[in-house]
Amino acid sequence: MTAAKDVAQYLKDHPDFFNQYADLLAQITIPDPHGGRAVSITERQMGGLRDQVKRLENKLAELIRFGEENDVLSGKAHRLDAALAGAPDASAVLRVLYAHLGGDFAVPHVAVRLWDVIGDPDAPEFTPMSVAAHEFAASLQRPYCGAGSGPDVLSWFGERGAHVRSLALVALRRGPDTFGLLALGSEDPQRFYPEMGTLYLERIGEVASAALMRTLG
Numbered sequence: 001m002t003a004a005k006d007v008a009q010y011l012k013d014h015p016d017f018f019n020q021y022a023d024l025l026a027q028i029t030i031p032d033p034h035g036g037r038a039v040s041i042t043e044r045q046m047g048g049l050r051d052q053v054k055r056l057e058n059k060l061a062e063l064i065r066f067g068e069e070n071d072v073l074s075g076k077a078h079r080l081d082a083a084l085a086g087a088p089d090a091s092a093v094l095r096v097l098y099a100h101l102g103g104d105f106a107v108p109h110v111a112v113r114l115w116d117v118i119g120d121p122d123a124p125e126f127t128p129m130s131v132a133a134h135e136f137a138a139s140l141q142r143p144y145c146g147a148g149s150g151p152d153v154l155s156w157f158g159e160r161g162a163h164v165r166s167l168a169l170v171a172l173r174r175g176p177d178t179f180g181l182l183a184l185g186s187e188d189p190q191r192f193y194p195e196m197g198t199l200y201l202e203r204i205g206e207v208a209s210a211a212l213m214r215t216l217g
Contacts, residue, residue, distance in 0.1 A: 084211040109185035111156035143201040144169040166192040170205035
């Protein structure tokens, strides 16, 4: 092992060695990592370069895919923003949220609960909530994504709530005060998961909050 290290160090210290003994590159053979045959150092280097190019191509394809997915999400968010901006009243704002999140974003279960604002007391969005639910919403520093649980939330989806396996919960705020909660549910356990990015969820929460406060007063 010491001799091998000495050889490696010597080659590092003398980078012109193979310039002086170029014919050695063709004479020295080493095992091919992709098979049992022996190949020259040059062939091995070419194989390594091909592997590196393949990895870079795969990484580039992955980045392109992520970019395309972000473009699609950005387009959906823009359409939602525009529709919310044009909603004349709170009922229209809620219809826009349900239509776009359930349609464009393909979220199967969408529910909103509001408090400390004036609205139709007979509407499901103004159904009284438990103290625990209020405290949970106020405690959210960022959207919650994970298992289908949470104070009162699954019951908001009616009978279908029993089949929800993952949730995204987004607080609706006016300044530091929380006045509502937007709940998104899915039967897919991986639709909303703890490690997922929440940039678009945060943006949806902000524009929904602004549209509701503009129309609710």
